[in-house]
Amino acid sequence: MAAPFTRVSRPLWRIITTTTSNGGVRNVSYTRQQWSAQNVKTAGAAASPWALHGAVCVQRLPVVSQDRSPIEEKFMELMQQMELERSLLADHELKLLDDAARMSRKQEEDYDSDEEEDYKDKEIVTAQDLEDIWEQKLKEFQPALRTQGVNQKDVSSSERCLTDSLILLVKKDIGSQKLWLLPQIQWQMGETLRQTAERALASLPGADLKATFLGNAPCGFYKYKYPKDIQKEGSVGAKVFFFKAVLSSHKHLPLEKNSFAWVKKDELQDFLKPEYLKQVRRFIMAL
């Protein structure tokens, strides 16, 4: 679908800036490694003041293709037209032309059926008849509707907005408030953070969700400090590490309305706190 007239090529300045930015990033991480190594040596076996949490970002990927934007529609039509103009006649079209020619010959007065070469006594199924048969067969099939009957605003159903990817949010008590969050749970000794995230998904009350986790590495993190009154010696705040997962099975029972929500990326701001949202938005790709 590339335009034949212009070639989209990365301009030179962009290549230079990306290389310099990569160089800058490398420097930062190197100094960080040095600092962390020193930190480990001085701290020794002291536990870090941050409580670790593992969270999971479960995505229900789109089930149905997105609608085309106006320019995409126009371009699609243009491409189809151009391809048709530059193509050769297919077998079916040749048959159509032959049938039309034969029909016109039959209408003439001096029509002699003995002059017909191939079709003397056989039953003729014209190409037009075939087309009609095929159309009939297509009409017999009823596909499912693109916009299903589910209300698009009903946030607890995972069947809403089939064209976009949805993310699961859970309402949880943190301290004194009830907040909407990605499902998270505290890390326990002896397990990796990914196992923590899997446990977070499995421990959701009333939800039987099967998801495939994409890799061992976390995709993002968020750290927050506890309010001053809860802060004790040794616990300053918590760090939450997010892991990405893709929802595998499609049939779900509807979840409780007030504790679960399937949300698109642009609807996240209605549910999440600003600081939290800022970190979460970075790794959720809704293109």
Place this chain on the structure above:
Amino acid sequence: MAGIVCRTVNRIVSSQASCISSVVAVRNSHWFTSMLSLKTSVPLRAEPKKKKKVDPRREIMMKERLKKKLKRLEKVPPELIPIEDFITSAKSFDETRIREAPELSFEESERRAHLLKEWSRYKRTQHQMEMDVIQEALEAQRQALDELKLESEELYKAAFSPDTDVFPFQHEGPSYTPPNTNYEAPEGKFNDITRVYTQ
């Protein structure tokens, strides 16, 4: 009685005579040995053949020559399997199939040129957005790994290790209409006419 005796005597005498004559005949030719010895034919009684020592070597040489000829035939590289996609079929060169190209008006060709340029701009912005989103996600992941390293080395190593279970990863992509629940696809039969080549 005497006659019988005479006759037998005559017979004996005549047989003796014939014996003698046959003996004489035997002595003259090599075809007949004595009656007393075993019946043997001439080729059987012939002198044994002298076996040439070169014979087994000649047989071995013959076998080697045949093997060399076989090897030479096998060394021929096998015929290459034709790639069907690269062969333009004869149907493409058929002149009866040429479609009449419609003549485009000036406005139409202008409109097409404008649309193509707009499309390239649209696609460029789309690509830029995609690249930015991907860079952002990668940056977030890198920072998360750095933070994890600050926390604990073991967890960092566990996060850094490759995940073997994730691949092969399969997911049904988006289709035009959502899957129809309780749909039974009709059974169809087809004739597979793909050409299979063996070397």
